[in-house]
Amino acid sequence: MTNEQYYTFIQPYSDAKEILHARLNVLEHNLYNKSAAHPIHNIQERIKKKESIENKLLRKEKEPTMMNAKDYLQDIAGLRVICYFTEDIYSLVDTLKFQSDLIVIRERDYIRHPKPNGYRSYHIIVGVPVYCLDGMEYFPVEIQFRTLSMDFWASMEHRILYKTTREDKEQIAEELKKYADTLVIIEKQFAKYTGES
Numbered sequence: 001m002t003n004e005q006y007y008t009f010i011q012p013y014s015d016a017k018e019i020l021h022a023r024l025n026v027l028e029h030n031l032y033n034k035s036a037a038h039p040i041h042n043i044q045e046r047i048k049k050k051e052s053i054e055n056k057l058l059r060k061e062k063e064p065t066m067m068n069a070k071d072y073l074q075d076i077a078g079l080r081v082i083c084y085f086t087e088d089i090y091s092l093v094d095t096l097k098f099q100s101d102l103i104v105i106r107e108r109d110y111i112r113h114p115k116p117n118g119y120r121s122y123h124i125i126v127g128v129p130v131y132c133l134d135g136m137e138y139f140p141v142e143i144q145f146r147t148l149s150m151d152f153w154a155s156m157e158h159r160i161l162y163k164t165t166r167e168d169k170e171q172i173a174e175e176l177k178k179y180a181d182t183l184v185i186i187e188k189q190f191a192k193y194t195g196e197s
């Protein structure tokens, strides 16, 4: 994949991400009209770099071509939505699913079903219709919904352990799992103050 091919290839993914980002901003403004609280703390976004696309395809034992990226990767465009409370995440997901022109391609609820290492997050891959001069096509965008504490833990774990090799990995993983459990308790305590538990 040349640089030029890469930049042409990612354009509609980037457009789909922008469309979804705008829709999430609208929900942030009017989801909770019954209270002053806003559910979203911040939204991060990224487009997978050319090298990451090629490496991921190679890990999947596929040729690193644009065609394969389109066929086998659904996280080329990504949004990470950081919310205050778990309930905010489920409300946002429900409201987003109500938008009938979006299609849900895949969902993974690592909040109700955390990964054994303690990772918690709600992943949903949404097909977003992108209209251009010669028609419409759906492009996938992966959204990771996390609370502030889920994001804190995942960012630290990503930095310290995820995809790393180190001798003390097992011991650190055990400690991080305990911190994940503690954060669940703390988060529930905070939710109590707002009646959102």
Ligand code: 0O2
Pocket (backbone or CB within 6 Å): 075, 108, 115, 117, 119, 123, 154, 155, 157, 158, 162
């Ligand atoms: P990176 O470095 O964040 O880009 P798939 O995308 O379907 O091939 P998978 O694992 O089936 O991969 O999808 P899943 O479980 O939805 O996880 C995808 C992303 O979630 C990862 O992207 C991470 O960003 C995040 N994630 C999943 N598990 C963990 C975890 O244990 N710790 C942390 N910190 N993040 C996690 P990438 O591309 O693997 O990595």
